[in-house]
Amino acid sequence: MLRFSSRDGHGLPHRVGVGLVWLLAIFNIGVLAWMGLAALREHTAIFSDPWGLSTFGEFGNFLKAWDESGFGAATLNTVVLVAGSAVVLVAISAPAAYALARSGTRISGVMALFFALGIGIPVQVIVIPLFVMLENIGLINSLVGLFILYVALSLPFTVFLLTAFFGSLPEEVEEAAAIDGAGPLRTFLQISLPLARGGLITALLLNAIGLWNETFLALVFIQDTDLQTLPLALLGFMQSQQYSGSDYGALFAGVCILVLPMLLLYVWLGRRIVEGMTLGAVK
Amino acid sequence: MAVASATAVAGRGVRRTKASAASLTPLGRRRRALFWPFIAPALVLYLVFFVGPVLASVWVSFHRWDGVGDLEPRGLQNYEILLGDSTFIDSFANTMLILVGVGAATFALSFALTMVLREMRGRKFVRAVLFFPYIVSPVVLSVLWGFLFRSPEGLLTTLWHGITGSTPNWLGDNLFTVICIGLVWVNTGFFTTIIMAGVDRIPADLYEDSALAGATAWQRFWYITLPLTWDVVATAAVIWTISSLKIFEFIYAFGGTTNDMPTVEVWNSALFIYGSTFGGRNPQFQFGYASASAVVMLVVVGVLVVLLRRVMRRAQIQF
Incomplete structure (x- = not known):
């Protein structure tokens, strides 16, 4: 750390x-704490006394959000969808990234750049052809369809991230394995993958966070309330409030259901998350 | 948002690993045999879900199409109509305003925070706290940010009322400004982290020397910090350009629900595309027209990234 400042005071x-x-x-911190407190207060009290703590202890808000407003079902959908997509995503990206990082041919450099270009394409630009495509194979309003999109559209970022990780691994161990007679496939599975464990976990983590919060694709491709993910449940809840009268207590309870898992993850693995997300810029 | 972060690459390319003699060794040769099988699944998905749709968007933009019937060729007409469509122009202006205005504010604030943070106790904790909004769902941030400015019961509105006695209608009168400040709030932690990482690489003795020579804080920033972090700033600028054009949810949730769109005044290009296709109570399904605006957006991203890299390129300073 720099300590020059002590000199000039x-x-x-x-x-x-x-x-x-x-x-x-x-x-x-205050906004976060207030959100947690408001989730346990009554609607009218939040509005008449936003800074206060009256009617604190309304645990019913969470039940209401979870059951009546569909956050329970949405949580299940989101967890399955996010976990499934993140795992499949890494399983597809890892071999590709390994090949790009290790083959050392001209084509691999070009391909790496080709994949990276995908990171710069806003999803809104390609959503129309994607919609027509999935409509033709009957995967609109389907979690399977959303799963395919999540995997495919997160590929460029994941391949990029993992290529950097594989590239930073020492090659000597792999050479030793080859000399000992291990084939390239076995070298990849038994030597390189375990060595790149840190990178694989980071890729899983960052994709899980990104997909947990993903809203745009879900908004376009999912229509049924049974199939909605958490951000959709939140938007849907705001929708229903326009008719049935608003209940901000339950709304903030829903918000908490979305945020708390991210907060726990951040407290637990914050450093890995921050380093992974800023990797491309700082290197 | 994670997807936006490592975007630095686009245009820079991934560093080639030691091509060395690897290709001549037996290991290298056998690896080569695995090259295509290894990248095939990813490549196929990428071609089908990225490259194909980009080309299709360009193709569709020259047609009138509702997504069901036949494509009706209309040449450049969609683009001509766009130029006269005030909704499109305003959305585009908002996109640029976010890119330049919110970007400048975010970078200035990030630098200011960096300069203070690196000399204070608890820097890691504070930085972690400031970063956190970046991984929270933008819909949630939008709900919270909106509640702060609600009138008359919002947290900041009541605070303001307590101090000045007036109750401004922030969300009604200045919604877009409120959104822009919110975007600065969300993004500052991320860019502070990047810039701080760049500043931390600068050797301390440079600062010690300049302090001995009597340099002021501003001079230290202008002659040491800024030039030596320029490459990091340039990369961060590319990341911001790309991610700012992708901003959707944070704006959408100000009035948008599963059925409704927010008011047209706050739309950006991303919302415009959604609004002229799938969004709202009566979706427009103007696939051809929206594709034209999508192509405009893609061209803008491309041009801006190339321009930025040109403008910000400088001889790398060795230190």
Whole structure:
């Protein structure tokens, strides 16, 4: 850490800066904490006294969100969909990334760039052909259809991330394995994959986070309430509030169901998440 | 959002690993035999779900089509209509406003935060807290951000009322500004982390020397920090350009639900495409017209990324 500042002392501007930064951090924590508290309060109390704590202890909000508003079913859909897509995604991307990182031919460089281009394409640009395509094979309004899209559309990022990881692994171990008579397939499965475990976990994690929050594709491709994912359930809940009167207590309970798993994951694996997400920029 | 992050690559290419003599060794040769089988599944999916649809979008943009009947060729007409469509122009202007305005604010704030954070206690904790919104669902952030500014019961509105006595209707009068500030709030933590990583690579003795020579904080920033983090800033700018054009949910959830769209005034290009195809109570299904706007968006991404890389390219400073 840099310690030059002690020499010229901490001037007033610096102290003001530190104060403002803490204010910002407290704001973030405050919003999160307020959300958690509001999820346990009554609708009218939240509105008449947003800063207060009256009617705290309404655990019914969570039951209401979970049962009546379909967050329970949506959680199940989302967990299955996200876990399935992330695993299949890594299973398809890992061999491709390994081939791109290790073959060292001209074509592999071109292919790596070709895949990376996909990261720059906004999904809104290709959503129309995708819709027509899935409509033709009867996969609109189907979790299988959404699963296929999630896997396919997350490929460029995952291949890119894993190519960087495989590229950073030492090649000597693989050479040793080859000399000992292991074929390239076996070398990949038994030597390279275990070595790249960190990268594979990061790829799983980042995709799980991205897909957990994914809204646009779900919005376009899913219509039935039974099939909705969590972000859709939240949007649907906002929709129903326009007719049946709003209930922000239950709304914030639903919001908590979306956020808390991410918060736990962040507390547990925060460093890995942050490093993985900023990898492309800092390297 | 994860997908937006490592975007740096687009255009930079993935570093080739030691091509060395690998291809001549037995290991290299046998690996080569596995090249195509290994990348085939990913490549097929990529061709079918990315490359094909991009080409199809371009093709459809020259037609009138509702997605069901036949494609009706109409040349460049869709593009001509776009130019006269005030909804499209306004959405496009909003996209650019977010790209430039929110981008400039985010980068300025990220640099300011970096300069303060690196000299303060608890920096890692604070940085982690500021980063967190980046991995939360934008729909959730939108709901929370909206509640802060609700009138009259929003948290910030009541606070404002307590201080000034007035109750402004923020969401009614300045919705787009509120959205833009919200976007700065969401993205600052991510870009602060990137810029800080760049600043941390700068050797401390440069700062010590300049401090001895009596440089002010501003001079240290201008002559040391900025030039030595320029490559990181350039990459971050590319990431921001790409991810800012993809912004959808955060805006959508301000008034948007499973059925309704938010007011036209806050639309950006991404919402425009959704609004003229699948969105709203009476979906328009103007596939040809929306494809034309999608092509415009794709061209804009491409041109901006290339331009940015040109403008921001500089001789790399060795240190």
